[in-house]
Amino acid sequence: MNPYRIPEIAKQYTDYDMIRQHTDLPxxxxxxxxxxxxxxxxxxxLNPSSELFALVTSLVQMGLDTHxxxxxxxxxxxxxxxxxxxxxxxAGDYFSSRFYHLLSQAGQIDLIKRLSTAICELNRLKxxxxxxxxxxxxxxxxxxxxxxxxxxxxxxxxGGLMEEVNRRSWPEILEAxxxxxxxxxxxxxxxxxxxxxxxxxxxxxxxxxxxxxxxxLEAQEQDPAKxxxxxxxxxxxxxxxxxxxxxxxxxxxxxxxxxxxKLASELFHIGEPFFxxxxxxxxxxxx
Numbered sequence: 001m002n003p004y005r006i007p008e009i010a011k012q013y014t015d016y017d018m019i020r021q022h023t024d025l026p027x028x029x030x031x032x033x034x035x036x037x038x039x040x041x042x043x044x045x046l047n048p049s050s051e052l053f054a055l056v057t058s059l060v061q062m063g064l065d066t067h068x069x070x071x072x073x074x075x076x077x078x079x080x081x082x083x084x085x086x087x088x089x090x091a092g093d094y095f096s097s098r099f100y101h102l103l104s105q106a107g108q109i110d111l112i113k114r115l116s117t118a119i120c121e122l123n124r125l126k127x128x129x130x131x132x133x134x135x136x137x138x139x140x141x142x143x144x145x146x147x148x149x150x151x152x153x154x155x156x157x158x159g160g161l162m163e164e165v166n167r168r169s170w171p172e173i174l175e176a177x178x179x180x181x182x183x184x185x186x187x188x189x190x191x192x193x194x195x196x197x198x199x200x201x202x203x204x205x206x207x208x209x210x211x212x213x214x215x216x217l218e219a220q221e222q223d224p225a226k227x228x229x230x231x232x233x234x235x236x237x238x239x240x241x242x243x244x245x246x247x248x249x250x251x252x253x254x255x256x257x258x259x260x261x262k263l264a265s266e267l268f269h270i271g272e273p274f275f276x277x278x279x280x281x282x283x284x285x286x287x
Contacts, residue, residue, distance in 0.1 A: 002041070006033045006054050013059060013098050019091055023084040026065035031181050032155045032174070033058045034270045039170055042263055043163050052106055056099045057154050060115060063095030064122065064154075118157040125150050133198065136218075140204045144182055152178040169258055173267065176251040180274050183244045190236040193224050201236035208234065241281060248274055 007028050019025065033054050040050035070088045103112045129146045132138050138146075152174050159170045186200040196202055197217075206214055209230070216226055231237075251271065258264045 002051070004034055004037055006030075006037060006051065006058060009051070009055055010058055010062075013095065014062060014091075019087055022080070023087040023091070024069075025091065026062065026069060029058050029061045029065075029151070029155075031177055031270065032061070032152065035174055035177055035267070036155050036158060038263065038266045038270065039162065039166050039173075040158070042260065043161075043166060045163070046161060049106070049108070052102065052108075053111065053158065056102050056111075057115065057158075059095045059102075060099045060119065061154055063092045063099070064119070066092035066095060068126075114157055114160075115154065118154050122150060122153045125153060136206055138203050139207055140200055143200055143203050144179065147182045148175060148178045151182065165259060169254075172254055173251075173258075176247070176254050177267075177271065179247050180244065180251060180271065183240055183247060184274060184277065187237055187240045187244065190231060190240055193222075193227055196227065196231070200240060201231055201234070204236060204239070205230055205234055241278075244274065245278060248278065 007030060010028065014025065014028075036057060037050055037054040040046045040053055043050075046053070066088050070092070071085055099115065100112060103109070103115075125146065129138075129143075129150065132142065132146075156171055156174055159167050162170055183200075189195045189199040190201040202217060205217055209217070213230060216222065216230065248271070252268075255264050255267045255271075258267075
């Protein structure tokens with residue numbers, strides 16, 4: 001198995017001065033890309049294309065995630081914000097176009113069709129989540145489950161191409177890792193008032209809070225001090241931390257059931273940032 005270098009290769013398509021200077025991009029889907037590469041590299045038939053497949057899937061994901069960050073309203077008066085919005089649209093289009101270009105160059109027409117179908121379904125999943133969120137009918141479990149479905153859907157589409165032994169374990173391992181990724185990021189969102197709206201913590205309080213507390217969250221202009229007090233009252237970071245611990249235990253159990261010790265070792269290496277975070281947090285709490 002060759003060293004994993006997808007993020008470095010992707011930079012030739014994503015790392016442009018114009019983009020860096022005028023807008024921000026979403027995070028590279030590194031956990032999912034590493035997982036896909038690890039599974040494809042151990043598939044005798046797919047191994048020669050493992051790097052290409054992981055790269056193009058990551059670029060498509062980047063394109064979709066970039067478009068998701070484009071503001072709904074086009075009524076942007078400030079020049080800097082308007083330029084940022086325009087660049088997000090163009091960058092998202094460009095990343096997605098690289099997927100078609102690279103696969104067509106390699107003659108992988110069937111994979112273009114497979115990923116295109118997955119993109120259509122992914123957009124449907126996003127629409128469903130958006131509608132339920134708009135009507136404030138999302139529970140925290142709904143939010144995590146649908147977020148995992150959305151983040152993993154493109155990568156999950158490779159299951160049908162894998163050898164039987166990997167085809168069985170791929171969806172479960174991908175889902176378990178992506179749940180960890182979602183919860184992991186939600187912990188940091190819970191500590192940022194700017195990113196709190198629409199987060200796991202937001203839906204937890206909507207689900208469990210009083211009428212007055214829900215009104216506070218739904219207000220267009222929120223009182224930072226009151227919002228911070230709400231997050232503390234409902235122990236949002238602590239609850240997410242416990243969720244991550246539970247999910248990591250489930251992930252560890254699934255990985256240990258794999259037939260390949262080498263693959264299991266690689267997956268534990270991929271999950272190391274999660275385990276390291278848990279250990280570090282425990283040490284800080286014990287002081």
